[in-house]
Amino acid sequence: MQLLVVSVGDQALPAATERLADGLVRAGASTADVWTGRASAAGLDEALGHLDGRRLVIHADLAGLSLVLNRLMRAGLLASVETAVIPRQPVPYLHGLGLPREPAGQLRVAVQGIPRLVGVLKDDSGGLSVDRARVEPWPDPMLDRTSATSAAGTASRSGWWLRAVVDDQPLSDGDARAVDVRRLGPRELEATVQLGRFRRRSVRGRSLQLACDPARIVQDGIARERPRGKRTFWSEPELWQLAL
Numbered sequence: 064m065q066l067l068v069v070s071v072g073d074q075a076l077p078a079a080t081e082r083l084a085d086g087l088v089r090a091g092a093s094t095a096d097v098w099t100g101r102a103s104a105a106g107l108d109e110a111l112g113h114l115d116g117r118r119l120v121i122h123a124d125l126a127g128l129s130l131v132l133n134r135l136m137r138a139g140l141l142a143s144v145e146t147a148v149i150p151r152q153p154v155p156y157l158h159g160l161g162l163p164r165e166p167a168g169q170l171r172v173a174v175q176g177i178p179r180l181v182g183v184l185k186d187d188s189g190g191l192s193v194d195r196a197r198v199e200p201w202p203d204p205m206l207d208r209t210s211a212t213s214a215a216g217t218a219s220r221s222g223w224w225l226r227a228v229v230d231d232q233p234l235s236d237g238d239a240r241a242v243d244v245r246r247l248g249p250r251e252l253e254a255t256v257q258l259g260r261f262r263r264r265s266v267r268g269r270s271l272q273l274a275c276d277p278a279r280i281v282q283d284g285i286a287r288e289r290p291r292g293k294r295t296f297w298s299e300p301e302l303w304q305l306a307l
Contacts, residue, residue, distance in 0.1 A: 067110070069119060070123065072127040107131060119131075120146075125154055129192065130285070133191060142304055180302065182301060184298060197242070198278045198281075200279070222239075225274075227275075228272050240258065241256070242273065244296050254268075277292060
């Protein structure tokens, strides 16, 4: 098994990545080359261009993993390139699929695991989330609310307005604090709206559609750069080829 190791994140130190590559060879890999470029969109695209049929081992936190998978998806490689993940932090979704929590088990799976297609949480902006997404009020209180209030059909509000529907089940239509969405299974997600300090409501289904006052969208810990007033999330099955 030939591997290409990509390490992404603040802890992506060259010496630590080389030690990881050595551990993969001890676990049975014939070669484990290390990519040492910049963890940017352009840098990752360069790395993907040098895969040459090798299995891609992603060593990253959740945000770094999400960044790599989004680049794979944009390149049309998410379902065809064999990947393995050695996470720097627990990722509930991956462990639920069977990824071991202990480092030795993760090294073994990275080398010997059988690739299979698993799902992700997709959205209508063309992006994906591995584990979770959050929609919350945009932090700038002076932001022009014209577009969002027009969509809502009213001129002013005292709080952050959110209208959310899971399939045909209403989740929220009024003031809220945030909504969280996580993937549960091949065709199921769970959306939880925070209505007050201690008040929450959850609904499960295939997709979440929402319209809201200007919002910040945070996917796998990565905050998007511009406010949004609409978004749709759904659980997409069999999209990512992962060794387990």
